Amino acid sequence: MKKTPLVVANWKMHPGSSSAAKSLMRETAKALARTRGVDVAVAPPSVFLGELQPLIAGKKLRLAAQNVFYEKLGAYTGEVSVPMLKSVGAALAIVGHSERRALGETDELVNKKARAVIAGGLAAIACVGESKRDARGDYLSFVEKQLRAACAGVSAQALGKLVIAYEPIWAIGTGTNATPHDAHEMKLFIQRILTDTYGRAGAAKVRILYGGSVTAKNAGELMQDGAVDGFLVGGASLRAAEFASICRSAASS
Numbered sequence: 001m002k003k004t005p006l007v008v009a010n011w012k013m014h015p016g017s018s019s020a021a022k023s024l025m026r027e028t029a030k031a032l033a034r035t036r037g038v039d040v041a042v043a044p045p046s047v048f049l050g051e052l053q054p055l056i057a058g059k060k061l062r063l064a065a066q067n068v069f070y071e072k073l074g075a076y077t078g079e080v081s082v083p084m085l086k087s088v089g090a091a092l093a094i095v096g097h098s099e100r101r102a103l104g105e106t107d108e109l110v111n112k113k114a115r116a117v118i119a120g121g122l123a124a125i126a127c128v129g130e131s132k133r134d135a136r137g138d139y140l141s142f143v144e145k146q147l148r149a150a151c152a153g154v155s156a157q158a159l160g161k162l163v164i165a166y167e168p169i170w171a172i173g174t175g176t177n178a179t180p181h182d183a184h185e186m187k188l189f190i191q192r193i194l195t196d197t198y199g200r201a202g203a204a205k206v207r208i209l210y211g212g213s214v215t216a217k218n219a220g221e222l223m224q225d226g227a228v229d230g231f232l233v234g235g236a237s238l239r240a241a242e243f244a245s246i247c248r249s250a251a252s253s
């Protein structure tokens with residue numbers, strides 16, 4: 001059965017002020033007003049979540065966090081917990097983005113975060129992806145290791161709350177997206193590993209997104225020929241009209 005696609009805007013550390021974040025959210029909501037057939041979430045910097053929450057009231061848009069900590073409360077200076085994110089409207093949280101892994105986040109930490117997010121009732125968007133491709137296919141075992149680590153201890157019953165984002169690092173913010181063929185190959189590979197672990201019915205609950213230089217121009221073919229279940233969008237999500245066009249491409253394929 002075809003899944004409803006999911007498109008997630010990762011604003012990263014943009015825009016630079018609360019008023020600019022509110023303007024971008026208003027523009028995004030307006031651009032998406034008549035879009036149906038796709039689930040859409042926006043991940044702003046956490047500090048803006050609370051004030052963006054009223055702007056999505058009554059709309060199909062949901063809020064996501066870009067990062068989270070696995071403990072609920074305590075002496076963890078600078079961290080933000082799942083219940084805190086939930087209290088300011090987040091319904092999803094990205095874990096293991098490559099830009100956080102580059103700052104030292106390990107597979108083990110990503111797994112702790114994913115499990116905490118799911119246990120707290122939010123959906124976890126776990127990111128995996130290789131830094132380079134090689135002719136021997138070592139990138140496949142690299143992604144497999146990340147995927148198996150991220151899912152460790154996640155039960156089959158919880159899979160409705162798990163999303164995997166395949167984001168090859170070489171494609172993030174570079175303007176060079178994976179080809180639809182590459183995205184499709186990796187989607188099938190991820191699906192096979194999930195099927196190994198959870199069986200076909202369990203694996204079928206997990207949406208597998210592609211991320212890495214998605215634009216209005218390449219979104220249609222990545223959806224159709226890549227057969228992914230949606231996108232994680234960085235740079236292009238800061239342009240409301242383009243982001244909405246990407247969401248429409250996801251909805252219509």
Ligand code: PEP
Pocket residue numbers: 010012167171172173174211212213214232233234235236
């Ligand atoms: C991302 O930040 O997850 C991302 C995919 O960025 P971009 O779309 O800019 O490549």
